[in-house]
Amino acid sequence: MTERLGLERVSAGYGESVILDGAELALQAGESLALLGRNGAGKSTLLRTVMGLTRLHGGTVRYDGRDLARDPPWKRSRAGIAWVPQERGMFPSLTVDEHLTTVARAGPCTVDRAYDLFPSLAMRRSSPGNRLSGGEQQMLAIARALVMNPAVLLLDEPMEGLAPVIVQELKGLLATLIGQGGMTVVLVEQHARLALSITARAAVLERGRIVHQAPSAQLIADPSTLQRLVAVA
Amino acid sequence: MTGGAQIAEMARPRIEAMAEGLSTARWTLTEVAFWLVPVACFFLLSDYLVLGSQILITALFALSLDLVLGYAGVVSLGHAAFFGLGAYTAGLLGRHGWGEPLSGLLLAAAVAALAGWLTSFLVVRGRDLTRLMVTLGIGLLFFEAANKAAFVTGGVDGLSGVTMWKLFGVFRFDLGGKTAYAYSLVVLFVAFVFARRLVASPFGLSLRAVRENATRMPALGASVRSRLVIAYTIGAALAGIAGALLAQTTQFVGLDSLGFQRSAELVVMLVLGGAGRLYGAVIGTALFMIAQDWLSGLNPVYWQFWIGLLLVVIVLFARGGILGVADQAMAAWRRKAEP
Numbered sequence: 129m130t131e132r133l134g135l136e137r138v139s140a141g142y143g144e145s146v147i148l149d150g151a152e153l154a155l156q157a158g159e160s161l162a163l164l165g166r167n168g169a170g171k172s173t174l175l176r177t178v179m180g181l182t183r184l185h186g187g188t189v190r191y192d193g194r195d196l197a198r199d200p201p202w203k204r205s206r207a208g209i210a211w212v213p214q215e216r217g218m219f220p221s222l223t224v225d226e227h228l229t230t231v232a233r234a235g236p237c238t239v240d241r242a243y244d245l246f247p248s249l250a251m252r253r254s255s256p257g258n259r260l261s262g263g264e265q266q267m268l269a270i271a272r273a274l275v276m277n278p279a280v281l282l283l284d285e286p287m288e289g290l291a292p293v294i295v296q297e298l299k300g301l302l303a304t305l306i307g308q309g310g311m312t313v314v315l316v317e318q319h320a321r322l323a324l325s326i327t328a329r330a331a332v333l334e335r336g337r338i339v340h341q342a343p344s345a346q347l348i349a350d351p352s353t354l355q356r357l358v359a360v361a
Numbered sequence: 362m363t364g365g366a367q368i369a370e371m372a373r374p375r376i377e378a379m380a381e382g383l384s385t386a387r388w389t390l391t392e393v394a395f396w397l398v399p400v401a402c403f404f405l406l407s408d409y410l411v412l413g414s415q416i417l418i419t420a421l422f423a424l425s426l427d428l429v430l431g432y433a434g435v436v437s438l439g440h441a442a443f444f445g446l447g448a449y450t451a452g453l454l455g456r457h458g459w460g461e462p463l464s465g466l467l468l469a470a471a472v473a474a475l476a477g478w479l480t481s482f483l484v485v486r487g488r489d490l491t492r493l494m495v496t497l498g499i500g501l502l503f504f505e506a507a508n509k510a511a512f513v514t515g516g517v518d519g520l521s522g523v524t525m526w527k528l529f530g531v532f533r534f535d536l537g538g539k540t541a542y543a544y545s546l547v548v549l550f551v552a553f554v555f556a557r558r559l560v561a562s563p564f565g566l567s568l569r570a571v572r573e574n575a576t577r578m579p580a581l582g583a584s585v586r587s588r589l590v591i592a593y594t595i596g597a598a599l600a601g602i603a604g605a606l607l608a609q610t611t612q613f614v615g616l617d618s619l620g621f622q623r624s625a626e627l628v629v630m631l632v633l634g635g636a637g638r639l640y641g642a643v644i645g646t647a648l649f650m651i652a653q654d655w656l657s658g659l660n661p662v663y664w665q666f667w668i669g670l671l672l673v674v675i676v677l678f679a680r681g682g683i684l685g686v687a688d689q690a691m692a693a694w695r696r697k698a699e700p
Contacts, residue, residue, distance in 0.1 A: 205582035217577035219570045230566040231581045247453055276582065 477597020
């Protein structure tokens with residue numbers, strides 16, 4: 129198996145601040161990872177660093193064996209890394225359809241396929257981004273990433289603030305996507321159990337460093353370790 | 362696969378998607394009716410065809426600014442640079458023995474596009490105020506260059522002696538302005554169809570997305586800079602065509618075609634009609650120029666007073682220009698209609 133995404137002693141942050149401090153991580157093609165950790169541990173910053181949206185103080189971010197240091201965010205996206213940010217990032221006046229067609233790239237996930245995955249979006253095709261509910265926005269943010277047919281999908285707390293029934297729907301969908309095995313998926317999630325139940329591996333961040341790595345099944349079967357690593361004390 | 366090849370591969374489907382987007386947007390009945398108005402004017406208002414041609418040409422110029430300002434969000438106070446460049450290109454061709462109109466338009470577009478592309482790298486840097494100053498500066502540079510190069514451009518006296526051949530070898534540019542009007546209308550319409558498709562294409566949508574959430578676009582694979590460069594270059598090319606039309610139909614190029622006032626008035630017309638909606642450019646231009654014609658007839662000295670007042674009122678009380686107000690009125694009327 130080849131390495132798809134690799135972080136080597138990565139230190140990064142915003143301006144002078146250092147939030148990631150020597151993070152090490154390696155992901156194979158098609159692998160799924162739950163990225164866990166307490167608030168402020170650096171989970172979102174890690175995803176943003178892969179995307180090129182933070183200041184890299186040291187270390188290397190590798191994608192398909194290539195150092196990404198000089199690539200601006202748009203090149204990383206073009207190369208196949210997609211990121212679903214926590215704040216969703218809708219375009220207020222663009223319709224659901226326009227959100228998707230603007231960024232769609234050739235591949236198995238066409239715009240029509242995305243509508244199959246999210247039937248509730250299909251019904252709101254011509255609604256502008258600022259008229260969508262929180263759940264619909266989150267689905268659109270994910271659908272928008274999927275139609276780019278990425279090799280790596282970075283999801284930053286996609287379940288946050290959603291109604292339980294929608295969380296279940298999204299969970300099932302993510303499990304399906306991960307099960308297909310084509311994409312490398314990194315899922316940042318506050319609900320550790322939910323994330324562990326659909327991923328193969330888990331990594332725990334603490335103060336900007338990966339402090340524990342284990343198969344998800346193993347971690348979920350070991351509540352005391354899980355409690356120690358991620359519980360909000 | 363190397364990074365470059367991979368990126369090239371990623372870019373290919375986008376171009377296909379773009380071509381697909383071009384054919385999607387449908388024309389509404391209102392739009393068809395809108396375009397029948399200038400056609401009707403040709404037959405009904407044959408005494409006003411000279412003014413009519415000026416309006417159509419300036420509308421094309423405003424349309425080109427709409428792509429730059431309304432869609433790409435780049436404020437420019439120097440757009441006349443490209444208008445003037447197109448005008449001088451077509452004018453010089455006509456003066457020096459090549460009077461074929463269509464090839465003149467194309468060459469003017471190419472020259473203006475090249476100038477637009479070269480200067481775009483200066484313009485897309487920085488924010489609104491920087492851009493305002495840079496475009497203003499570039500406009501002044503072109504103006505003074507043309508002023509200084511009087512041996513080519515005629516300087517303050519203007520470029521005269523422009524001789525145009527018959528359009529398609531059939532239609533002579535007549536004094537009544539029939540050919541000029543029809544020619545300008547067709548060129549404006551073709552440019553409008555192009556602009557309309559462009560803004561509905563994924564490229565056009567991504568421009569809108571950049572304007573609404575610029576920080577989000579790069580993470581979706583769009584280089585903001587390259588998009589603005591393309592939009593600015595296309596805007597320059599269309600402005601060049603407008604300038605060439607003026608040179609060809611009046612067979613004269615004045616130094617004022619590059620002037621600051623032309624740039625500034627254009628912004629006024631666009632804001633008046635409503636920026637970022639294409640039709641606003643045409644409507645704003647028509648109203649501005651008809652008002653200008655009428656008011657300057659009433660009082661040749663103080664007519665700008667009323668234009669100034671109109672502008673202040675529009676900006677303060679009618680956001681989105683005339684079309685913005687029309688939209689709001691329609692929405693209010695619909696709410697009333699369905700209780």
